Amino acid sequence: MKKILIISLKVIGIILGIVVLYVLLGLLVPFIGVSAKDDGEKKEIPIYIYTNGVHTDIVMPVKNDLQDWGAKVPFSNTTSKRTDYQYIGIGWGDKGFYLDTPTWADLKFSTAFKAAFWMSESAMHCTYYYTMKEGDDCKMIMISRSQYKKLVEFVEAKFDRDKNGNFIVIPTNAVYSDNDAFYDAKGSYNFSYTCNTWANDALKAAGQKAALWTPTDFGIFRHYK
Template sequence: MKIIVLYVLKTLGAILGIVALYVILGLVLPLIEVSGEEDGQPKDIPIYIYTNGVHTDIVMPVKNDLFDWSTKVPFSNTKSKSTDYNYIGIGWGDKGFYLDTPTWADLKFSTAFKAAFWLSDSAMHCTYYKTMKEGEDCKKIMISRNQYTSLVKFVEDKFDKDSKGNFILIPTDAVYDVNDAFYDAKGKYSFLNTCNTWANDALKAAGQKAALWTPSDFGIFRHYK
């Protein structure tokens, strides 16, 4: 009996230790800034980082002479089917969180557990916007054409594709508004690789300043005050 009790206590101690270490790293590592890369080119393409308070999206022009997102993420896949949007926000995350948890009140333990430990699929959430309003939750970043090309490649590569190279739409009514849609994505979400970790890595791919590592939106936005 003593052996069992000791084993349980050691297990609980290990779990608490891991949680404590995660919290500490989640607070400390975001403070370490990875500097942006200067490529010497004009910064004439606007992008945005946008958070809903938990999740960070990378927002880009719908179309310019370098890339047209509407050919990959058709307007017709949104409920509005409107074609007069000017920006598209894209985020990567856990499929269960996206589709089964419209609010925190709907969060189930099974969904959170699967997401934390690599046990569920991932998805891309694509949202169209007509305008972007800068504020505490939305920061504008000007980048060069080369940096934008790198960013597009990073984001595009995260989408799952069919045999013809098309993004794979997830048929669902669990959209957040009339201007968004979900697509299958590559990779597994976990407590080490969150939606915000991905957005932070997207900024690095575009040669922009970012946190060394962050699981939270705070870790990104603190570098863009």
């Protein structure tokens, strides 16, 4: 009995140690920045980083001569079905969090556990906007055409596709408003690679300022004060 108790205490100690280490790394590593890379081209395309306080989305023009998101993320998949939106925000994350946890009050232990340990599927959350308003939760970044191409390639690569190469919409009523929809995605969410880690990597792919690594939106936005 005593041996079992000692083993149990050691296991609990290890788990608590991992949690403390993770929290410390999540707070400190984001202060290590990755500098933007100037490709020498004119910075003419506006993109935004936008957070709802938990998730960071990459917001891009709906359409320009380099990419037409409306053709790949159909307006018809939103409740409004309107076609006059000017921007699209895209974020990657755990499907359970997105679809089953509209607020923190709805969070279940099973959802959090699966998300933390590579045990659930992921999804892309796509939200259309008419305009973007800069503030503490929304920062505009001007990038070049070449940088935008790299960003688009990075974002598209995370979408799962059907046999015809189309993005796969997730039939659900768990949308947040009348201007968004969910799509199947590649990869598994986990404590070391979160929705914000993905957004941070998207900025790196586009040659923009970013944290070395971050699990939180704070780690991204601290580089855009």
